[in-house]
Amino acid sequence: MTIKINLKIFLFAIIFYLTKQIHLYGMLMFFAFCHEMGHLFCGLLLGLKPKALKIMPMGLSVEFKVLPEEYNKKIAKANRLQIKKMWIAFAGPITNMIIILLSVLLKENIETGLYQEIVYSNILIAIFNLLPIYPLDGARMIKALTYMIKGRKRAMELTNHISNVSIILLTMISSIAIYYYKNIAILLIIGYLWSMVIIENRRYNLKKRIDKIIENS
Secondary structure, three states: EEEEEEHHHHHHHHHHHHOHHHHHHHHHHHHHHHHHHHHHHHHHHOOOEEEEEEEEOOEEEEEOOOOOOHHHOOEEEEEHHHHHHHHHHHHHHHHHHHHHHHHOHHHHHHHHHHHHHHHHHHHHHHHHHOOOOOHHHHHHHHHHHHHHOOOHHHHHHHHHHHHHHHHHHHHHHHHHHHHHHHHHHHHHHHHHHHHHHHHHHHHHHHHHHHHHHHHHO
């Protein structure tokens, strides 16, 4: 398994350090690692092999090798791979919820400040990843489920539309939060999400053009 590091992570670390939030950033990255280990463990249980681990400014991402036979096991309008993808996507937020539950159960043995940081960090990571913005977990689950019911083309269209609407609504809400709380971290997160949406929009448009060429050939 190869490990890839996005160099923007150092820029984010510097900004969080200058704004005196480096401790929070460290906590978020640690539990983001735990979150990704949930994806990895689930993938291994489902028989997939890890291909690459990406370390990015707002967390980590694991990629799996997909064997040709995975595409041959049909379920509804998709294949069994989509069910695996849906479970893998769900495993990340579930991992954070388990950490929160364990923290609550062990609350008396954890220092109050640390307990609050653990719970707060894991709630943020779980909510962040459940946003219906591709390629976050929430949108991945929507895409996999729609794929099985409506087929690949409709799944791509719906996921892309939901992602674009979600980022616009989130930006509007976050603008109010930035105005009141003057927190640059919110601005960084929104900027990072926009960069992901722009990249995915380009990929979506490319796939549409390829599909059109295939249909007309």
